[in-house]
Amino acid sequence: MNETLEILVEVNHVWKSYGKIIANEDVTLNIRKGEIVGLLGPNGAGKTTLVKQIYGELHPSQGEIKVLGGKPTDGKIKRMMGVVPQEVTPYGELSVYDNLYFMAKIKGVDKPTAIKNVEDVIEKLNLKDRRKTFARDLSGGLRRRLLIGMALVNSPKLLILDEPTTGLDPEARREVWFLLKSLRDSGIGVLLTTHYLDEAERLSDRIYFVNRKVIAQGTPMEIKRKFSLYYEVTDITSGKVYYVKEDEVKDFVSKLEGKFEVRLPSLEEIYLKVMGNDS
Ligand SMILES: Nc1ncnc2c1ncn2[C@@H]1O[C@H](COP(=O)(O)OP(=O)(O)OP(=O)(O)O)[C@@H](O)[C@H]1O
Numbered sequence: 001m002n003e004t005l006e007i008l009v010e011v012n013h014v015w016k017s018y019g020k021i022i023a024n025e026d027v028t029l030n031i032r033k034g035e036i037v038g039l040l041g042p043n044g045a046g047k048t049t050l051v052k053q054i055y056g057e058l059h060p061s062q063g064e065i066k067v068l069g070g071k072p073t074d075g076k077i078k079r080m081m082g083v084v085p086q087e088v089t090p091y092g093e094l095s096v097y098d099n100l101y102f103m104a105k106i107k108g109v110d111k112p113t114a115i116k117n118v119e120d121v122i123e124k125l126n127l128k129d130r131r132k133t134f135a136r137d138l139s140g141g142l143r144r145r146l147l148i149g150m151a152l153v154n155s156p157k158l159l160i161l162d163e164p165t166t167g168l169d170p171e172a173r174r175e176v177w178f179l180l181k182s183l184r185d186s187g188i189g190v191l192l193t194t195h196y197l198d199e200a201e202r203l204s205d206r207i208y209f210v211n212r213k214v215i216a217q218g219t220p221m222e223i224k225r226k227f228s229l230y231y232e233v234t235d236i237t238s239g240k241v242y243y244v245k246e247d248e249v250k251d252f253v254s255k256l257e258g259k260f261e262v263r264l265p266s267l268e269e270i271y272l273k274v275m276g277n278d279s
Pocket of ligand 1: 021022023043044045049
């Protein structure tokens with residue numbers, strides 16, 4: 001089997017309700033090794049509910065979830081995952097090193113491996129200068145970086161992050177993107193939820209738009225192509241903007257004199273259109 005196609009997570013026709021509230025409706029999705037998958041949707045769309053089922057904190061009401069070939073609630077499977085839930089913080093009264101080390105112990109990593117993994121994480125996440133700093137004294141960006149580090153101390157095959165960049169400044173957000181891409185390139189599968197369309201577009205290899213159910217899925221480009229009726233053609237000389245069907249673009253621009261620019265609508269424009277149609 002081609003390694004790049006190895007499936008880490010299979011969500012099959014999953015429904016999840018809280019009493020009368022249906023949070024997930026017949027959701028099917030997958031995550032492969034070495035890819036970043038973005039879950040996008042408005043507040044209350046069921047993203048957190050879905051990821052909690054994938055990391056074994058909640059059970060589906062119906063349907064099946066397989067993670068790394070087993071049940072996400074199985075301790076052995078959990079130890080192969082790294083999770084950064086929404087709204088968690090490291091232990092403020094512990095140093096960066098101790099937060100990492102104790103998390104490794106909580107995850108059942110043996111002492112020599114824990115010591116080695118913590119050093120690897122400190123190196124990879126560039127936390128060397130901060131190893132003795134109390135977590136409460138870190139900036140928001142570094143605290144988030146530490147949380148990602150804490151999710152990595154058991155060398156997971158799958159990393160799940162619920163809104164990893166919410167509340168961070170643009171520079172810290174970019175640092176997180178860079179880190180997640182390098183983790184992806186090292187072969188880890190990454191699942192993240194986000195509200196940021198630009199983040200999803202730049203970071204994700206594949207995207208699922210969800211609003212209770214899956215509304216659209218694919219690579220950012222596939223989604224754009226599928227839902228774009230028109231390309232935006234800007235005649236730079238005159239400043240005029242035209243909306244042209246895909247199969248007519250070539251003909252159209254051949255008639256323009258001077259410089260022009262052709263672009264698909266942004267993912268944000270598509271998202272608003274697709275989600276707008278759904279509500
Ligand atoms: N423990 C719970 N008990 C009852 N209802 C819940 C519970 N958790 C979530 N819900 C409801 O389920 C729906 C989905 O919530 P969920 O938190 O999964 O959405 P979300 O997409 O993660 O939202 P956000 O982007 O705001 O974090 C919402 O209507 C929410 O109010």
